[in-house]
Amino acid sequence: MVTHEHYLVLSAILFGIGAIGVLVRRNAIIIFMCIELMLNAVNISLVAFSKQLNSMDGQVFVFFIMTVAAAEAAIGLAIMVSLFRNRETLNVDEINLMKW
């Protein structure tokens, strides 16, 4: 019998892996994909809560998160294209123009 705790623990582990990826990797595109992974982990737990509470609100929230993720991917990748055009790199250690 699969309880919702199974899904929540899986969601926590996936979120942790995504967080490690954001903190460890230096390629901006891979950092971006790890952010998408964290969004997906949150989606799993929202749908699990929606099933636990017999409510549709969690699934509607996931729908909104998907919309925001699509918009974010379009904007973020556009930023990366213009960044690469100007700086010839996507290594986040070298993108330090605004660093004090």
Add this chain to the structure above:
Amino acid sequence: MELIIFYIFGGAALLASLGLVVSKNPVHSALFMVVVFFVVAALFVMLGAEFLAAAQILVYAGAIMVLFLFVIMLLRLQPEELRNTSRHAFQRFFGVALGLVIAVQVALIIKRGFIKGASGRFTPEGVVRDFGGNTEAVAAVLFTDYLFPFELTSAILLMAMVGAVVLTKKELK
């Protein structure tokens, strides 16, 4: 039986997300990401959210990952040195440590303060009896209680479209 299927999909999700984080080539990372999206869609089906499973495959695996792969191949990135001993040698260690701390904290919150609430009207039987299916039930909530946020998402998508065009244009007239 359900437990076995859950462990197969959960294990696939964990392996693919680890592959996403450790692979040197961004294209391999993107392909691992596609696996994660499909597995998450399968978990949505197991949780009774069929509409979200379809939307997950269409939006994430169909649109977002194509965009990612397109940009990766457009930019001709050099493979990142996985074992770089550059100026930030401690970064990797602290990154892994902080990520583990985050995972443990989230797991503790889940175990301790478990979310409880009154059960809603969308039981698995009630959804089929009153609405006819998951998609109709999502629509019944989305177009009544969440109508204004739903309209706002159209503004977000419009802004994203205009922003992407403006940002990637070579020179603005």
